[in-house]
Amino acid sequence: MRKSKSLIESFNNAVNGIIYALRSERNLKVHFALAIIVIVISLFFDFSRTEFLALCFTITFVLMAEMFNTAVERVVDLITEDYHPLARLAKDIAAGGVLISAINALIVGYLLFFDRLAPISHLVIFKIRNSPIHRTFIALVLVIILTVLGKAKFYRGKGTPFQGGIVSGHSALAFCIATIITIIANNILISSLVLTLAILVAESRVEGKIHSTFEVVVGALLGIIVGVLIFKILS
Numbered sequence: 001m002r003k004s005k006s007l008i009e010s011f012n013n014a015v016n017g018i019i020y021a022l023r024s025e026r027n028l029k030v031h032f033a034l035a036i037i038v039i040v041i042s043l044f045f046d047f048s049r050t051e052f053l054a055l056c057f058t059i060t061f062v063l064m065a066e067m068f069n070t071a072v073e074r075v076v077d078l079i080t081e082d083y084h085p086l087a088r089l090a091k092d093i094a095a096g097g098v099l100i101s102a103i104n105a106l107i108v109g110y111l112l113f114f115d116r117l118a119p120i121s122h123l124v125i126f127k128i129r130n131s132p133i134h135r136t137f138i139a140l141v142l143v144i145i146l147t148v149l150g151k152a153k154f155y156r157g158k159g160t161p162f163q164g165g166i167v168s169g170h171s172a173l174a175f176c177i178a179t180i181i182t183i184i185a186n187n188i189l190i191s192s193l194v195l196t197l198a199i200l201v202a203e204s205r206v207e208g209k210i211h212s213t214f215e216v217v218v219g220a221l222l223g224i225i226v227g228v229l230i231f232k233i234l235s
Helices: 007-024 026-042 049-079 085-117 125-129 132-153 169-185 188-207 213-233
Strands: none
Touching (some): 007 049, 007 132, 026 132, 049 085
């Protein structure tokens, strides 16, 4: 197997693996959906940095375990198509790793959310309004996740995770950032400048023949919608 020629190719190969797993594994789709829901719900709670870090590590742990399980299954299927006790054992052990990660996620979720969910008064919506850094991070993470999901869902054998695809990730991130800055700054000059930069980013993807105009527009709409949703509607 040849080595990757460049850093971007290595990233492409890695994200290709994520997209393949998303398209082929129902459980991973469920985990990704739950991850998005939990991240959004975390906006409504007064998590400390340590608690939020524990939440991120837990989500990552579950997703990694599910992907390792998928990788083990594919390797076993590659080696043998016949039933073998050791092959079944390898798959069972990998599935056991996923189960352990899921149990850990339930424990962490209980410790983080139970005391806050019990009394409804513990919902601190004002915390969202006063935490632009946290909301910005959440918005960018959601844009990245939704972009990957879009590429996985509508992949037609064209392009790579970082070049091409139904959704322009560069356009989505650029317009999400522009939307956030516009809302926070509330200044027409700053808004015009960041919007111009976002348009230039999107235009460069079309000029470079990496994305079509439609794909860039879809990315821009995704970024704007997520930015408005996090910074306006939820606040």
